[in-house]
Every structure is written in structure tokens, then in C-alpha cells.
Amino acid sequence: MAAHAARGMRVLMVAFFLPLFAAASVGFGVWAAHSGEHDSPSGGSLWWLCSICGLLVLVGLIDLVALRRRRRRERLVARSQPGFDAR
Template sequence: MRDPRTGPTREPVSRARSGTIGRRFPRTGTEPVTARSPLRLRLLLVAVFLPLFLAGTALFGTWAAWSDAGDSPGRGPLILLAVVCGVLALTALLDLTVVLRRLRRERGTPH
């Protein structure tokens, strides 16, 4: 179907189809056929923790930059905490893109 005003329309993709082409792996357990990931909850968790991890990265990075040789905690642990917070922020950002893509695909709206 093609709408001349908006271009090609896309039908929403159900969550029952797990992969781009179909199921990636055959069902092996007793999970429900219509099992769904809690996308709204994941979106809420990302909205809470992404800014928290970004703030932690900035805080620990700044603290490490201002710490002296005799300070406790030392520069090494602070840099480690900044890196851990940065990795967790990147993970949350990746999860945000996945959740938004799945929600968009569910609604049937183009990218």
C-alpha cells in the first residue's frame, strides 16, 4: 500500500516475530508464545539511570583530575569508577536505542 502524501505505509510488526526474517532460534522451553519484553519499564529505567551514570562519569572524572598524590581515594580508583560509569552509560544508551527502535516498529511508524 502506498499513500501519495506520506509515502509507503508500513504495517506494525508484532512482537511474536523475534528476528528480522523470523525467529532466530526455535522455541525450546515452556515460555508463552506471546511473551513480551517490558519495553516501557526499560524505557523508564534508561530515563533514570542514563543521566545518573553520565553524572557519575563527570563527577569521578573531575574528582580524579583534581586529586593529589596523597589523597584518599587515590586517582586510580576514581578513574576506574569514572570508566565503569561511562561503560554503564554507553550500555544504557544502547538499550535506549534498541527500546525506541522496537517501540517504533511496534507502532508501525517509519524510522
């Protein structure tokens, strides 16, 4: 029972944070591209932030794929159980 509740929370977190970190990654990338040599924060710092946010987007996508696979697998197992009514 608790595993299903945690899975629902993971889906909500991915749905919220994936677009947030994707937008942050794009924003930091654009900011870094337009930053000058003497600007603060430096372009290098902004590129690091862009990369970290991009990595978090990748982790979120991998988690989302894993959640969808698990859900699909559980549906297939439930359908193969005796007494399953597909109505």
C-alpha cells in the same frame, strides 16, 4: 502482554539511571583530575569508577536505541495490518 510491561520498565530505568551515571562519570572524572598523589581514594580508583559509569551510560544508550527501534518497527507493522485507522 508481559513483554510490553517489561519494556516500559526498561524505559523508566534508562530515563532515571542514564543521567545519574552520566553525572557520576563526570563527577568522578573531575575528582580524579583534581586528586593528589596521596589522596584517598586514589586518582586511579576514581578513574576506574569514572570508566565504569561511562560504560554503564553507553549500555543505557544502546538499550534506549534498541527500544526506540523496536517501538518504531511495531508501529510500522501495526499500520500495515488490515483495518488500521490512522485518525
